[in-house]
Amino acid sequence: MVLIGLLKQGAYGLHTGSENMEVVEKQDVEDLEKSLDVALQFFSVHLPNIVGEEIGAFLIEQTHRLIRQNAADESHFYFTAAEIYKYMNGQDDSEKARRWMKGHEEKLSKLFAQTSSLNALLTEKNLSPLRLERVNSKGGIPTKWRIRTGSVKSTGTGNSNALKVRYVVTHIDDALPWAKPFSNLILTPRKLILVAIGLLTSIVLTLYTLIGLVEWGSKTTNTCVVIFGIVAGIIFKTLHELLNKGITTYPAFWSKKLAKNKLLTINATGQTNAPICMKAVTIEAKCSVCGEDLLIEKSREFHNRFVGKCRVAPSEHVFSFDHITKEGTFLR
Structure with missing residues (x-):
């Protein structure tokens, strides 16, 4: 399993200017684990009946397993089309995996839409909704997918927003x-x-x-x-x-x-x-x-x-x- 940490500036992406600053928080593993616990329960009742949902269930299950096993220090877990395709179909073919993933990505995205049944359940339980993030291929690195809860951004002008801060659980x-x-x-x-x-x-x-x-x-x-x-x-x-x-x-x-x-x-x-x-x-x-x-x-x-x-x-x-x-x- 390939696990790749994307953020290169520590726990957060930080953008500063003369008048404003933006801080993008890293994934909170604790929040993600709680949402994944409920998502696993959701799929135990609502069994996946199309390939897109099966892919979503796979991503949820594997991400949850990696968090439980503390498989990486980073809280961002990525899966390539080849990895997903090999698990789902038992074949190791990168080009076929790319086409196969492209054909089912729309159904996969609907599973993690803001108004989906899964996210409606998470919202009802006062948990963070799950979303699918696609990281496009660049410099020979294949396209990757991950499941995460929404990132939090803090923006402000000067020091007007400097009174509050939030921490995240990274491990x-x-x-x-x-x-x-x-x-x-x-x-x-x-x-x-x-x-x-x-x-x-x-x-x-x-x-x-x-x-x-x-x-x-x-x-x-x-x-x-x-x-x-x-x-x-x-x-x-x-x-x-x-x-x-x-x-x-x-x-x-x-x-x-x-x-x-x-x-x-x-x-x-x-x-x-x-x-x-x-x-x-x-x-x-x-x-x-x-x-x-x-x-x-x-x-x-x-x-x-x-x-x-x-x-x-x-x-x-x-x-x-x-x-x-x-x-x-x-x-x-």
């Missing part, structure tokens, strides 16, 4: 194998109690070991107990802060690779018996004043909010973020 859950259960853990009361008891027990045993109230028979065992207790303490602190503020920094030793703006957030599950879950995400945002990257940090002053500081002007360009709406407000 979901790249945790190490042992940390995966914590990255997308549904927080039921029973789980919280069991986890808290286990962590506190480990911490208490570590303290008793350090002050000599408990001996484990050897220095090696004592050392292992202390190390395990320290890790348990970090996890307990992270979980406590997450439940208290709704947001916390993603522990570095949980992740496959270090990066800025990795966070753990509290999200709604839609289930009555387990209404919240914790999710590991990587987010990106651009300063709406100067267009530089924002570095997202935990806020010490605002409950359930991020604080975004401009990379080049961290004291002058500061934004307060809401992790539910993903919107930021200019502070100073």
Whole structure:
């Protein structure tokens, strides 16, 4: 599967002038995944009955699979006509695939029209509608198609629109194998109690070991107990802060690779018996004043909010973020 990231200027396309600035947001993977979840349910009820709809179902299924597998750092997933044709017909013929795709593209486009049954369902559920994007061939690179939610553009004159900014989720859950259960853990009361008891027990045993109230028979065992207790303490602190503020920094030793703006957030599950879950995400945002990257940090002053500081002007360009709406407000 060929996956090609199109944007060459980081997370956003940025156009500035003497009087206005336009910021085009990168695809929000979290929004896209939610819409694709519903789209898969849609096709389980309304089975595709024409080739154009079958192609659409294939693009939805494959894009959803790639997001779940974290197959790429980029959130833009592209498929050539040859790839689609080979999957649908079992043949590897680029020229025939091009003609075949051209013949069915009109029906495919109707599936993702603003007024289509699929997008009407997504709108009804207050989710982002899906649209088909066609990237024409250029410089020997074949034409590609992708499914995405609509991009958001912010335009303004001078600083009139510099008071608001929005972040996007560019990556979901790249945790190490042992940390995966914590990255997308549904927080039921029973789980919280069991986890808290286990962590506190480990911490208490570590303290008793350090002050000599408990001996484990050897220095090696004592050392292992202390190390395990320290890790348990970090996890307990992270979980406590997450439940208290709704947001916390993603522990570095949980992740496959270090990066800025990795966070753990509290999200709604839609289930009555387990209404919240914790999710590991990587987010990106651009300063709406100067267009530089924002570095997202935990806020010490605002409950359930991020604080975004401009990379080049961290004291002058500061934004307060809401992790539910993903919107930021200019502070100073």
